[in-house]
Amino acid sequence: MVTVEQVSQQDYSLSILLYVRRALENGTETDKRSLPELWSDWQESGREFWRQMDEVVEMVVEMLDGLVQR
Structure with a gap:
């Protein structure tokens, strides 16, 4: 306030x-970052999040493939 x-x-x-x-x-x-700098950092953190999510999905798919083959 x-x-x-x-x-x-x-x-x-x-x-x-x-x-x-x-x-x-x-x-x-x-x-003290400017709005464009903040926006760029936010976008990059989003890209990193989705890269990590892709890794998780790949691991889950491999695990499920291993269960189906048994």
Whole structure:
């Protein structure tokens, strides 16, 4: 929550990015990355997630194939 004084210091802009910063894990610093940088990092983490999911699916398929052949 911000005060009216804080909003006035921002020329009465209500842009969320002016008032909310993403806290890092240690809770003392804020993330200074730009929106394009954040977006790129988010996309990359999504690609990594799906690579890992593909590995899991391959392992499960191999396990199931082994059960069917018995």
